[in-house]
Amino acid sequence: MNEQQHRDQEHEEFDLSSRESQMKQAHRIEPWLGRTFTCGSCGQEHSVPLRKVVLERGAMAALPFYAQERGLSSLLLVSDGRTAEAAGRKLLELCGEAQLQARQCVLPDDEHGELAADERAVVQLLLHVTPDTQAIVAVGAGTLHDIVRFAAHRTGRAFLSVPTAPSVDGFASVGAPLIIGGFKQTIPACSPEAIFGDLEVLATAPRPMVAAGFGDMLGKYTSLADWELGRLLLDEPLCDLAADMTRQGLELCIRHTADIAAGTEEGLRKLLEGLLLSGISMLLVGHSRPASGGEHHLSHYWEMKFLQAGRRALLHGAKVGVAAVKMAALYREAASLDAEAVRASASQRLADPDYAAPDAARADIAAGYGAIAGQALAENAAELDPARRVVLQRQLAERLSSRWAAVQAVCRAVPAPERLAELLAAAGGPVTEAQLGVEPELVEESLRYAKYVRHRYTIMRLHEWL
Ligand SMILES: NC(=O)C1=CN([C@@H]2O[C@H](COP(=O)(O)OP(=O)(O)OC[C@H]3O[C@@H](n4cnc5c(N)ncnc54)[C@H](OP(=O)(O)O)[C@@H]3O)[C@@H](O)[C@H]2O)C=CC1
Ligand SMILES: O=C(CO)COP(=O)(O)O
Structure with a gap:
């Protein structure tokens, strides 16, 4: 029996042959592992190279056995000072006991006493990848995983994950x-092939990181609504399966808010499950659209500005949570408008020469940023050649008027900002920009320019037409 047949047999209890059977499984992790199937929702072929997830106490002990089974005998375990303490050293011992050749690489902090996913960290890691390295293991949180993800992908090594x-x-x-040249961009890479979520290790995580994970999930309310807007107004492809999987992950976390807030084992498990479902939904479609919309663009903008100013980084999920409250407020404002008012402001917008050719805005952005980041933002602002932009803007104005009821329904489905604030507070995360440590001036600036962080239709882009 070859490897694919073996996996098919392992998974035969999970029927993914129809849209109905696929949608029925959207709340679970197991059915998707190692599977390739035609999506009953979007018609695309989805492939999930992630083939194993172990989520339990002591899960790390399963890693050496997995490596042996896969014939991976030479491993590079990558951590930083903090996660080496939390898990790296123990994993090294476990690998030694299993007679694997494992080396530990502890990435050094930068001058701010932290690790950023930037050119420097990537090169530091690559220096440790020797010709005999067969697998690179990320032992850390988000930043460390992205450094390893990129290095493993570009060097063709197996990528294993131990979230801390x-x-x-x-x-x-x-x-x-x-972060390349000061600009945060997402580079297509690969997922790990196995994740070992050890509940004993996760329990060592500082509480603000748990609240941040919850904040990252709350952001899905607005990222999913943004994706719907893209479908409605710009015919953007949307995979209902990926969207539903993300929503299921979000709802799982909401149902367990109290446990997550209390940091119980059940809470940590459910939070990681929700986060993994969201990750798998990105894996299905090959990009971050289900999980990242305007709230992420705001968060990335703050992150780049902090970096530029040499300030210590804020936790990603903490920023996303606060930004989601901001986006929910824009959604609420949009929901309150009637079609007539929208028609009038869209016509006014079309007639505005500055908007039709936003060169002034572009120059403004480029001037306010360092060379590379400024140029990247300006390019996203320019978006399209002018003739095509005019055609699209007319179409957008027409659709805003004729499809307003549907747009309004999307806006109304986003919970009120007060509700998101309440959930964030319950999980122990910051709710306002003041609690987060972002100045009101930066928030105001980001609400004008963060929409250019990516080529993505979001509530911020809709809002400028209202
Ligand atoms: N690829 C994707 O789709 C996504 C990527 N991200 C990215 O993830 C990054 C943010 O990751 P995030 O996890 O918030 O923060 P970091 O990975 O930057 O971690 C913050 C700090 O916590 C430390 N830490 C982690 N675990 C423990 C522990 N058990 N005990 C003590 N300290 C610990 C980290 O160490 P260490 O540095 O070793 O981890 C680090 O010093 C951002 O760059 C964001 O863009 C976010 C969402 C999705
Ligand atoms: O952080 C993410 C999802 O939570 C992904 O962000 P990007 O859209 O920048 O890749």
Whole structure:
């Protein structure tokens, strides 16, 4: 029996042959592992190279056996000072006991006493990847996983994951958000092939990282709504299976808010499950659209500005949670408008020469940023050649008027900002920009420019038409 047949046999209890059977499994992790199937929702072929997830106390002990089974005998275990303490050293011992050749690489902090997923960290890791290295193991949180994800992908090594905190949905994901030249961009890379979520290790994670994981999940309310807007107004492809999987992950976390807030084992398990479901949904579609919308663009903008100013980084999920409250407020404002008012402001917008050719805005952005980041933002603002932009803007104005009832339904489905604030507070995360440590001026600036962090339709882009 070859490897694929073996996996098919292992998974035969999970029927993924129809849309109905696929949608029925959207709340579970197991059915998707190692599977390739035609999606009953979007018609695309989805492939999930992630083939194993162990989520239990002592899960780390399963890693050496997995490596042996896969014939991976030479491993590079990558951590930083903190996660080497939390898990790296123990894993090294476990690998030694299993007669594997494992080396530990502890990535050094930068001048701010932290590790960023940037060019420097990637090169530092590559220096440790020797010709005999067969697998690179990320032992850490989101940043460390992205550094390893990129290096493993580019060097063709197997990528294994040991999350040390349930802080982001990036563990199972496929893209590596890296800071290159001061600009945060997501580079397509690969998912790990196995994840060992050890509940004993996760329990060592600082509480703000648990609250941050919850904040990253709350952001899915607005990222999913943004994706719906893209479908409605720009015919953007949307995979209902991926969207539903993300929603199921989100709802799982909401149902267990109290446990997550209390940091119980059940809470950590459910949070990581939710984060993994969200990661797998990105894996299905090959990009982060289900999981990342305007709230992430705001968060990335703050992150880049902090970096530029040499300030210590804030936790990703903490920023996303606060930004989601901001986006929910824009959704609420949009929901309150009637079709007539929208028609009038869209016509006004079309007639605005500055908007039709936003060169002034572009120059403004480029001036306010360092060379590379400024240029990247400006390119996203320019978006399309001017003639095509005019055609698309007319179409958008027409659709905003004729499809307003449907747009409004999407806006109304986003919970009120007060509700998101309440959930964040319950989980122990920051709720306001003041609690987070982002100045009101930066928030105001980001609400104008963060929409150019990516080529993605979001509530921020809709809002400028209202
Ligand atoms: N690929 C994707 O799709 C996604 C990627 N991300 C990215 O993830 C990054 C943020 O990751 P996040 O997890 O929030 O933060 P970091 O990975 O930066 O971790 C913050 C700090 O916590 C430390 N830490 C982790 N676990 C423990 C522990 N058990 N005990 C003590 N300290 C610990 C980390 O160490 P260490 O540095 O060793 O980890 C680090 O010093 C961002 O760059 C974001 O863009 C976010 C979502 C999705
Ligand atoms: O953080 C993410 C999902 O939570 C992914 O972010 P990007 O959209 O920048 O890749």
